[in-house]
Each structure stands twice: as C-alpha cells, then as structure tokens.
Amino acid sequence: MEMRNLRVLVEVIRQGGFTDAARVLFSTQSTVSKAIKALEDEMGVPLLERGSRHVAPTAAGAIVHRQALRILAAREDLLSEIAELKGLRRGLLRLGLPRVGGDALFAPIFARFRQRYPGIEVQLSEHGSARLRELLHSGELDLAGLLLPVSDEFETQELGREPVDALLPASHRLATRDSLRFSDLADTPLVLFDTGFMLHAMVTDAFRAHRLTPQVAAQSSQIGFMLELVAAGIGVSFLPRLVAHMHRREGVVQIPVGDPALEWRMALAWRREAYLPHAARAWLDVARAGA
Structure with a gap:
C-alpha cells in the first residue's frame, strides 16, 4: 500500500472531487484517478461514490479514510522525530492561524519568537477553524490556533478570551442601546462568517x-x-471585542450582547500524544511567557 495513494484518497474526500484534489496535490486528474483505482483494486471494493457533482466515500471508503489519516499522521511524526535527531527540522515550525483574530493575538508572539529564535523558519497556514482542525489532525501542522472547546484528540494552551459583540448599522433602531439581548435581534438579518468558521456556529447556536x-x-470569510x-x-454581524476594535468602521456601531454573553476563547492546539518538534515547544514557551 503506497502512502501517496492514501494521501490522494484523503484529499479527494476532503475536496469532494477529483479536479479540486488534483489542483491541491499539484497533479493531474488522470493521476489522481489512477491512484484511487489502485487503492480500490488493492482493497477489492469501491471506496468512492462518484456522483455528478460531489464525490463521497462508501462505507469501505470511510474506513480506509479514517485509517489513512492515522497512518499519514504517524508517518509525519516519524519523519519529524528522525529529522530533528539528524538536525534537519530543528529550524521549522508549521503553524496554522485563524483568519479571525490572528493579527491581534499572534503578531506579538511572532515578534517575541523571532527575537529569541531568529534561525527558526515559521511556515504559516491561514484557514477557518474547520480546515485548521483537519490539517492538525492529519499531521500537516505542528500547532494551530483553535477556538475552545476542542475535541479530546487535541491538547491546548489557552491564549486569551474576549466577549463577542454585535455590530450594527449606525442607522439601526437599536444602535443607541448600551447592550443587547439575542431576542432583540430576532427579526434582524445577519451577516456572518461562512460555515468554515467557529464564529458562525457560535452565533447561530446562540440564537x-x-x-x-x-x-x-x-x-463571507472577509471581515472588511x-x-x-x-x-x-444589510444586517447585523458579530466579532470578538478585540477584533472589532481593530476593525472600526464609520457607520458601524459596536454593542455588547448578553443573556448570557458569547465568549471567544482562543488556544494553541496540538495532537495529543503526537511528537511535538522543538520549534513547536519553543513557540508554546514564548506564548506562555507573554500570557
């Protein structure tokens, strides 16, 4: 069983199709199709249901996908540990940052880290929470900034917490209020982050x-x-207070929301029991010292 074929299967399922998977893997659709066929021939069962618009795993495909994630993550751990022993990965940190709040929380840590460890390369990936969890789970990231709570497969180090405020048009009938309840916004259209962001689920779950x-x-995925x-x-939006302060805009009013307030809790996360490279441990130390 070839590792590359397992990685292709994981990416096809992640992307929902052969074309997008080929683009992410810098490969051709034909090569991706051959890799999947080789896996299916080896397993002796179909692994994917090939619909007209979306590719989904079969029951067997879901089993192979789950095990493939574990195998690929274990391979990354093995290569990282051996490479660090040989001194080849001592200078690399694979860090995933959220698109919301990353500048406010991580820029100061980055500055302190660079001052203390100028020789370590930081490889940044910026995504929504769902994608960051996938990359961390598969071993493609050493650390990622995730909103708490997270599943038991991750260990965490909390960085900070902020209340989530409502952002209203200055012309809105509630714009002069000192605070709001969710019931006040029952009939108000909402402008939210897309479903790949935890803030989307936080707000809709609160309603x-x-x-x-x-x-x-x-x-949208763009704060601006x-x-x-x-x-x-067009509607009312929601942002962590610190992030909202950094993105003040004329014509937009920021008001606290209660009953109870939503809390945005950001943490650094890594896979439980996984090998944590020296560079990642150093980043955690710097973040902890500045907390």
Missing part, C-alpha cells in the same frame, strides 16, 4: 438556544467585506 431562528442574509455590508444596512 437557537433562545428558540430563535437566525435570519442569515449573507456569509462583512463590515461594508453592515454599514450598508
């Missing part, structure tokens, strides 16, 4: 916990665009 149906008007939509009166 449903109050037996309210969130009225989502727009979704979301604030433009808010300023234009």
Whole structure:
C-alpha cells in the first residue's frame, strides 16, 4: 500500500472531487484517478461514490479514510522525530492561524519568537477553524490556533478570551442601546462568517438556544467585506471585542450582547500524544511567557 495513494484518497474526500484534489496535490486528474483505482483494486471494493457533482466515500471508503489519516499522521511524526535527531527540522515550525483574530493575538508572539529564535523558519497556514482542525489532525501542522472547546484528540494552551459583540448599522433602531439581548435581534438579518468558521456556529447556536431562528442574509470569510455590508444596512454581524476594535468602521456601531454573553476563547492546539518538534515547544514557551 503506497502512502501517496492514501494521501490522494484523503484529499479527494476532503475536496469532494477529483479536479479540486488534483489542483491541491499539484497533479493531474488522470493521476489522481489512477491512484484511487489502485487503492480500490488493492482493497477489492469501491471506496468512492462518484456522483455528478460531489464525490463521497462508501462505507469501505470511510474506513480506509479514517485509517489513512492515522497512518499519514504517524508517518509525519516519524519523519519529524528522525529529522530533528539528524538536525534537519530543528529550524521549522508549521503553524496554522485563524483568519479571525490572528493579527491581534499572534503578531506579538511572532515578534517575541523571532527575537529569541531568529534561525527558526515559521511556515504559516491561514484557514477557518474547520480546515485548521483537519490539517492538525492529519499531521500537516505542528500547532494551530483553535477556538475552545476542542475535541479530546487535541491538547491546548489557552491564549486569551474576549466577549463577542454585535455590530450594527449606525442607522439601526437599536444602535443607541448600551447592550443587547439575542431576542432583540430576532427579526434582524445577519451577516456572518461562512460555515468554515467557529464564529458562525457560535452565533447561530446562540440564537437557537433562545428558540430563535437566525435570519442569515449573507456569509463571507472577509471581515472588511462583512463590515461594508453592515454599514450598508444589510444586517447585523458579530466579532470578538478585540477584533472589532481593530476593525472600526464609520457607520458601524459596536454593542455588547448578553443573556448570557458569547465568549471567544482562543488556544494553541496540538495532537495529543503526537511528537511535538522543538520549534513547536519553543513557540508554546514564548506564548506562555507573554500570557
């Protein structure tokens, strides 16, 4: 069983298709198809259901996918540990950063880290929480900034916490209030991050916990665009207080939300029981010292 074929299967399932997987793997669709066929021939069963728009794993494919993630992660651990012993990976940290709040929380840590360890290369990947969890789980990242809580497969070191505030158009009927409840926004359209971001789930879950149906008007991965939509009166958005302060915009009003308040808790996460390279341990030490 070839590692490359397992990696191809993981990426096809992750991307939901052969074309996107080929692009991510810097390969051709034909090569990807051959790798999947080789795996299916070896297993003796179909591993993928090939729909017209979306590729999904069969029952057997789900088993192979789950085991492939474990095998690939173990391989990354093995290579990292041996390479560090040989002195080849001592200067590399694979760090995943969230697109929300990364500048506020991680830039100061990065500055202190560079000052203390100028020879260590930091390889950055910026994604939403869902994608960061996937990359961390598969061993493609050493550390990632994730919102708490996380599953038991990860260990964490908390970095900070902030209340989540509502951002309203200045012309909104509630814009002069000192604080808001979710029930106040029951009929208000929402401008949210897309579903790859934990803040999306946090906000929509909060509405449903109050037996309210969130009225989502727009979704985006860009804070600037979301604030433009808010300023234009399209709807109300939500950001951690520190992040909202850093992205102030004329025509947008920031108001605390209670009953109870949402809390944005950011932590550094790594796979439990996984080998943690020296560079990752050094980053954790620097982050802990500055907390």
